[in-house]
Amino acid sequence: MFDDRFIAVWGSYGAAALGMIGALVVARLVLNRVRRELETLKQDVQK
Amino acid sequence: MHTFANPTRFMRWAEASQPFLLALGIGLGFGGMIWGLMVPPDEEMQELIKPLFVHVPSAGLSLIVYGSMSIAAFVALVWRHPLPEIFCLAAAPVGAVVTVVALVTGALWGKPTLNTYWDWRDPRMVLELLLLFQYLIYIVLVRVLSQRDPALGRRVGSIFLVASVVTVILSKFVTEWFLVLHQGSSGANVVELTGRVIMNALGQGGESGAEPAEDDGIAGVYVPPLLITMLGTYLFYMAVGIWLMRYELIRMRLRSLRRKQTAAHEFLAEATGT
Numbered sequence: 643m644f645d646d647r648f649i650a651v652w653g654s655y656g657a658a659a660l661g662m663i664g665a666l667v668v669a670r671l672v673l674n675r676v677r678r679e680l681e682t683l684k685q686d687v688q689k
Numbered sequence: 690m691h692t693f694a695n696p697t698r699f700m701r702w703a704e705a706s707q708p709f710l711l712a713l714g715i716g717l718g719f720g721g722m723i724w725g726l727m728v729p730p731d732e733e734m735q736e737l738i739k740p741l742f743v744h745v746p747s748a749g750l751s752l753i754v755y756g757s758m759s760i761a762a763f764v765a766l767v768w769r770h771p772l773p774e775i776f777c778l779a780a781a782p783v784g785a786v787v788t789v790v791a792l793v794t795g796a797l798w799g800k801p802t803l804n805t806y807w808d809w810r811d812p813r814m815v816l817e818l819l820l821l822f823q824y825l826i827y828i829v830l831v832r833v834l835s836q837r838d839p840a841l842g843r844r845v846g847s848i849f850l851v852a853s854v855v856t857v858i859l860s861k862f863v864t865e866w867f868l869v870l871h872q873g874s875s876g877a878n879v880v881e882l883t884g885r886v887i888m889n890a891l892g893q894g895g896e897s898g899a900e901p902a903e904d905d906g907i908a909g910v911y912v913p914p915l916l917i918t919m920l921g922t923y924l925f926y927m928a929v930g931i932w933l934m935r936y937e938l939i940r941m942r943l944r945s946l947r948r949k950q951t952a953a954h955e956f957l958a959e960a961t962g963t
Contacts, residue, residue: 649797655739661790664786665926672936
């Protein structure tokens, strides 16, 4: 069932989809980090 | 051009356009992939034509991103503008991801078509791996040097990008210059077939739309899903890149504000004698 042809087709589509999902997740994570940094700075300024 | 060269204006434009680019990218990207899975089998390759719709967009994008980073780095070095440097910082992880996707999809596709996952004697494959290392070297170089001096880190990174663009040029032409396992560039073939598909749609091109091209053999029937996937993938990663550019811009401003805050604290401590 899992011959080279099957792996070539579904593996490559899976890799492409994973790449897109991974990029999206990483972008969200770094943006959340910068938001936290902004919050910290805001609190520092308010002190 | 100058309108977008202003970081504040760029941020405003990026915030407004990013969700649309992302939605369009996801829609067209995944739509094109699904279309690619449903195409009729190729005469020669049968079902193995299908990885074309994910490998070609990622391999092409890996070269486009590095090429555009090198041009931006050159602009940053000559005109000393921060926005091209921020573009490079944001585009590097995106480029690294698409290069990994290109390498993985290429290896998986290579096993049944070229009878091997990898061949060190094939310059196109080796150059793609080298490109991944170049993305990683750039990221590490800038991060490490930026701990001492962010401006120096970005400038050294820009010099590295300009100097290493030769990999992109070689990757583009190596399939024409050398005898390689990897097939020739699909770019010119896709452009030619796109022209034929458009002419057919306009009713001026006879019935040649589904005919294979002379050399590479990508039939016209595969061009629309390929173009849709390429467009979707490029828009998607552009949207992610804009997100990361916003992140780099905010981080740069945060760093500057922190420096000012520290200087203000030091001044107050000195002035009040505490």
